[in-house]
Amino acid sequence: MRAAMAIDPYDLVSGTVEIATVQAKPEEVGPQLTVPAELSGQVTMEPYKADGYVGQTVRFNQLSFDQLRTLAESISTVTSRYRLNFRRSGDIVSLAGVADLSQLRPDGVDVQLKIAFPGPIGKTNGALEMDNTILWKLNPGRITDLSATAQYNAESGMSWTKWVLVVGAGAVGAALIVLALALFTHRRNRRKEQMSEYV
Numbered sequence: 001m002r003a004a005m006a007i008d009p010y011d012l013v014s015g016t017v018e019i020a021t022v023q024a025k026p027e028e029v030g031p032q033l034t035v036p037a038e039l040s041g042q043v044t045m046e047p048y049k050a051d052g053y054v055g056q057t058v059r060f061n062q063l064s065f066d067q068l069r070t071l072a073e074s075i076s077t078v079t080s081r082y083r084l085n086f087r088r089s090g091d092i093v094s095l096a097g098v099a100d101l102s103q104l105r106p107d108g109v110d111v112q113l114k115i116a117f118p119g120p121i122g123k124t125n126g127a128l129e130m131d132n133t134i135l136w137k138l139n140p141g142r143i144t145d146l147s148a149t150a151q152y153n154a155e156s157g158m159s160w161t162k163w164v165l166v167v168g169a170g171a172v173g174a175a176l177i178v179l180a181l182a183l184f185t186h187r188r189n190r191r192k193e194q195m196s197e198y199v
């Protein structure tokens with residue numbers, strides 16, 4: 001399993017999850033996954049096949065924290081295998097999750113989770129790849145806790161938008177000033193030319 005997701009400043013999560021197993025027989029199609037009916041408009045599935053593995057690729061777009069928790073808990077045929085709980089407290093968003101891989105044998109297993117936050121990471125038990133991206137490589141045969149905190153809010157996104165608007169308005173204002181000066185200079189030169197004709 002490989003999962004990658006990104007959170008936007010408004011606490012909406014988008015990403016991709018690939019879940020596959022070794023194809024021992026030609027008729028095997030990999031793990032059977034289910035998507036809750038209420039998420040069918042935001043979650044899609046398509047067959048995955050590569051390097052002798054078969055399974056499903058799950059794509060989701062702009063899920064709320066509650067919707068993501070519902071998807072994580074229901075997508076696997078084994079209940080409560082994956083849990084992801086995001087909570088906001090002021091500007092702090094925290095992740096508390098668990099991945100139960102105790103039923104998987106260690107050979108030939110690769111389980112990775114990558115999450116990108118829109119703000120700096122405070123604490124985590126994962127590996128920081130960049131200032132705002134965390135990677136967990138989960139060990140089969142074990143139950144692994146996932147934890148992280150990040151600081152951001154929706155206003156940070158709004159301030160950037162306002163900054164663009166201010167810069168844009170400033171550029172328009174400067175262009176209008178230049179145009180006014182050009183017109184003023186043109187009219188003054190034209191007036192001088194007219195006066196010189198009468199002299």
